[in-house]
Amino acid sequence: MMTINKQQVPPIETRGYERDFVLELFETMVLIREFEEGVKYLFLEGSMPGTIHQCQGQEATAAGVCTALNADDWITSTFRGHGHALAKGLTVEEMLFELFGATTGCAKGKGGSMHMGNMDKGMVPAIAIVGGGIPLAAGMALAFKMKRTTQVAACFFGDGAVAEGAFHEGINLAAIWNLPALFVCENNLYGASTRIDKVMKTKTITERVAAYGIQAKQLDGNNVLEVYEATKAAVAECRNGQGPFLLELLTYRRTGHSRRDACHYQPKEEREYWFCRDPIDRFAQALLLRDDVREEDLSTIRDRTIQRFNSAVESAKRQ
Ligand SMILES: Cc1ncc(C[n+]2csc(CCOP(=O)(O)OP(=O)(O)O)c2C)c(N)n1
Numbered sequence: 445m446m447t448i449n450k451q452q453v454p455p456i457e458t459r460g461y462e463r464d465f466v467l468e469l470f471e472t473m474v475l476i477r478e479f480e481e482g483v484k485y486l487f488l489e490g491s492m493p494g495t496i497h498q499c500q501g502q503e504a505t506a507a508g509v510c511t512a513l514n515a516d517d518w519i520t521s522t523f524r525g526h527g528h529a530l531a532k533g534l535t536v537e538e539m540l541f542e543l544f545g546a547t548t549g550c551a552k553g554k555g556g557s558m559h560m561g562n563m564d565k566g567m568v569p570a571i572a573i574v575g576g577g578i579p580l581a582a583g584m585a586l587a588f589k590m591k592r593t594t595q596v597a598a599c600f601f602g603d604g605a606v607a608e609g610a611f612h613e614g615i616n617l618a619a620i621w622n623l624p625a626l627f628v629c630e631n632n633l634y635g636a637s638t639r640i641d642k643v644m645k646t647k648t649i650t651e652r653v654a655a656y657g658i659q660a661k662q663l664d665g666n667n668v669l670e671v672y673e674a675t676k677a678a679v680a681e682c683r684n685g686q687g688p689f690l691l692e693l694l695t696y697r698r699t700g701h702s703r704r705d706a707c708h709y710q711p712k713e714e715r716e717y718w719f720c721r722d723p724i725d726r727f728a729q730a731l732l733l734r735d736d737v738r739e740e741d742l743s744t745i746r747d748r749t750i751q752r753f754n755s756a757v758e759s760a761k762r763q
């Protein structure tokens with residue numbers, strides 16, 4: 445097991461970027477975290493039906509990828525899709541209404557937590573079948589290529605999806621047809637309670653996918669700027685006919701797989717290692733090294749986000 449040393453956490457450099465841009469990235473991640481934390485309590489108090497799969501700890505993947513996409517690019521998502529939806533521009537209201545089962549929700553109240561989406565915002569309602577979005581994204585990318593648009597289909601999935609036939613079929617088709625598809629693997633080391641090294645011989649997913657002859661890169665999925673830059677570069681390749689591309693984003697979920705999972709299988713030291721690399725705390729520390737960002741700027745963003753969530757809850761309860 446790795447020894448924990450906070451000094452070894454790789455720093456994030458924000459100083460080459462505009463203030464508004466980095467604060468917006470920060471706000472997107474804070475919005476995702478506050479949404480997830482708020483929703484957790486609504487479920488625990490029994491206000492909402494069903495179960496939830498949450499993404500606390502993985503905010504940088506959603507925010508970094510979606511910020512690098514154009515509004516007319518499309519994403520597919522999974523059962524763990526709240527962060528993807530918020531980062532792609534769905535509103536807190538349409539998502540909360542959906543969770544409350546209201547007809548005003550983004551899927552008319554029929555989808556719930558696992559099927560967030562909005563076709564007007566470039567997000568196909570999320571698919572809960574592990575790996576299910578992969579062939580779909582390949583198909584969407586084929587349509588973009590045939591219509592000669594410059595759009596890209598970005599497909600989020602977990603490390604668990606790599607064991608599915610759909611992964612291998614979808615990626616192979618995208619590869620042989622050079623489709624503008626970006627495969628975004630959020631490698632959080634676990635598929636439910638199973639650690640990745642129990643189900644995969646290679647050390648990385650990037651190595652595993654090499655056989656399909658596509659470009660692939662593993663990176664620090666808890667560094668939002670690294671994710672943003674890698675996505676921008678990969679998407680540019682896709683738009684130039686050099687797709688598909690796979691990004692393996694190393695990250696960690698801070699919560700159980702779903703609401704009822706107490707997560708005892710994550711070793712304490714491993715959790716501590718990753719908690720020192722929390723994407724929001726790390727980015728906040730980096731932002732405070734700038735001359736133009738102060739602690740109160742970050743608190744203002746946090747307060748605004750919490751207010752935004754609370755007022756959406758009030759309207760959701762009236763639906
Ligand atoms: C085809 C299929 N098999 C099994 C399941 C049950 N299941 C839901 S999520 C999950 C684990 C997925 O792990 P991963 O892909 O790593 O995503 P993560 O939960 O880590 O985000 C499983 C086995 C399912 N939804 N679909």
Ligand SMILES: [Mg+2]
Pocket residue numbers: 602603604630631632633634635636
């Ligand atoms: Mg996983």
